[in-house]
Amino acid sequence: MLILGRNPAISIAEIRAKFPNSKICAREKEFAIFENLEKIDLKKIGGVIKVGEVFSHSLKFTPQKVYEFFAHEFTGKKGKSVFGISIFPENFATLRTLLVGSKKFLKNEGIASRFANKNFCNLSSAQSEFEILKKNGVEILAVHSKAGWWFAKFKSVQPFASYKFRDYEKTFRDARVGMLPPKLAQILVNLAVRDSKSLKIYDPFCGTGTVLTEAGLLGFENLGSDIDSRMVEFSQKNLAALNLQSDVFLHDAREKIQKKFDVVVSEGHLGPPRKTIPEPQVRAKIFEELKNLYENFFGWLDCRRVVICFPVYLENGVPKFFASSEILPAISKFGWQVRNTEKLIYSRENQTVGREIVVLER
Ligand SMILES: C[S@@+](CC[C@H](N)C(=O)[O-])C[C@H]1O[C@@H](n2cnc3c(N)ncnc32)[C@H](O)[C@@H]1O
Structure with missing residues (x-):
């Protein structure tokens, strides 16, 4: 999953040029889902903001998948686990549901956690870098369109x-x-x-x-x-x-x-x-x-x-x-x-x- 820059047509053209064997499966204004995409080095690609690896796709909104994913990632970890979620297109109400729901679910599983999102807004590139990557946290990128919901584990962010x-x-x-x-x-x-x-x-x-x-x-x-x-x-x-x-x-x-x-x-x-x-x-x-x-x-x-x-x-x-x-x-x-x-x-x-x-x- 790629979260695209401000000019998505340009971002897509760049990815297609660099990775001619990749196949696009879904595309909206802010994101694109590709198949067969090799590992992307964001230091070398100008049009992509964040990269994630998809772990779930379904037609319906399934928050449980998000909760279980976090629990699986944090099981056995010492100390307070840090997590974050970004939704595209951004949606405060759904983001709030997922953040609060995840925290509650993790608590029931005996996992102490805190979320990095402030004011129920998506994580900026800097927050993903400093709050997630640097603190061994986990961010989920959630995107939706008429073709359903995709959840991905955030992997890398542009070198802003x-x-x-x-x-x-x-x-x-x-x-x-x-x-x-x-x-x-x-x-x-x-x-x-x-x-x-x-x-x-x-x-x-x-x-x-x-x-x-x-x-x-x-x-x-x-x-x-x-x-x-x-x-x-x-x-x-x-x-x-x-x-x-x-x-x-x-x-x-x-x-x-x-x-x-x-x-x-x-x-x-x-x-x-x-x-x-x-x-x-x-x-x-x-x-x-x-x-x-x-x-x-x-x-x-x-x-x-x-x-x-x-x-x-x-x-x-x-x-x-x-x-x-x-x-x-x-x-x-x-x-x-x-x-x-x-x-x-x-x-x-x-x-x-x-x-x-x-x-x-x-
Ligand atoms: C839009 S600027 C390029 C800016 C550049 N991309 C940068 O990052 O600074 C266009 C440049 O074209 C140069 N230029 C205009 N007419 C030219 C010509 N006939 N031959 C060569 N350079 C020309 C100008 O001097 C100017 O530096």
Whole structure:
């Protein structure tokens, strides 16, 4: 069982790319149940919050299964046992029933326990890490849909502290070039490398080097360039701060490079930052410039797969105007086709410019 990040379609696409032999059995907004999923290392997957191992599936809600599972886990343990439960979609009343019911059941079995949930809310990633994993506790992930209830034993949680460190403690940042969250950069890399272990990655719009950093941390050789010498320097310094090697150089992506690489992974150039949706004429001009940029770039590109973001303007959080509608027809003449089956939109609350992630192959 996987508890997914805020953009579930993106999380699912990442898992499918990394684990092509896994089969999805159920999927809702916040979770997915997979069969044949190998052990997932959450340090290497950006779109998953928690992983659990399913121990029960039934059409009806069966709290007894939860109580008995805890009792089985804690039998013979010394001291007070710590447990927790998280339900998706979150439901305070059911959570309360399960927490209070479990405590009572454990008491009747002679097991002293306390639950880590506060105010009958789900456990956050930090609570799962510090209250459950660090204290040898047990958390149950309970998910439900029309297809019934699944209960799973929580196994691992995303390394939230190191993502935060790589994001906010980055040596050189520049809000004007936009800041790609490290998690999203990791997802972009995974969408491109799929289950390969040794591809060379190129980011032609590297900015402060987030993609290069994440590619390096995932063990992939990489190179990057940017048209802005300040960005080249920022990337070099950010990589050096983490002891990572990369070849970063000044270059206009519209022109061919002679260096070799296997795949392109990039946030791309998203056009000017915007607080509001541009008027139609301004928008047409921005999209035309982006089309020209990408037409030149894809025209010389000599590789098989590209994962890149194109800007999309959002109205009240809803994607409205896609730059890809101009760019994709222009690059299809070079043989580039979209391979992702679902639209993959990454946006944050109150953002006007979102990112449409496209996986292109030829
Ligand atoms: C959205 S930012 C990338 C930010 C980057 N992902 C990061 O984590 O900092 C886009 C970058 O594209 C660069 N850029 C714009 N036009 C370019 C071109 N023609 N060739 C190369 N780089 C370009 C900009 O200088 C900017 O650094």
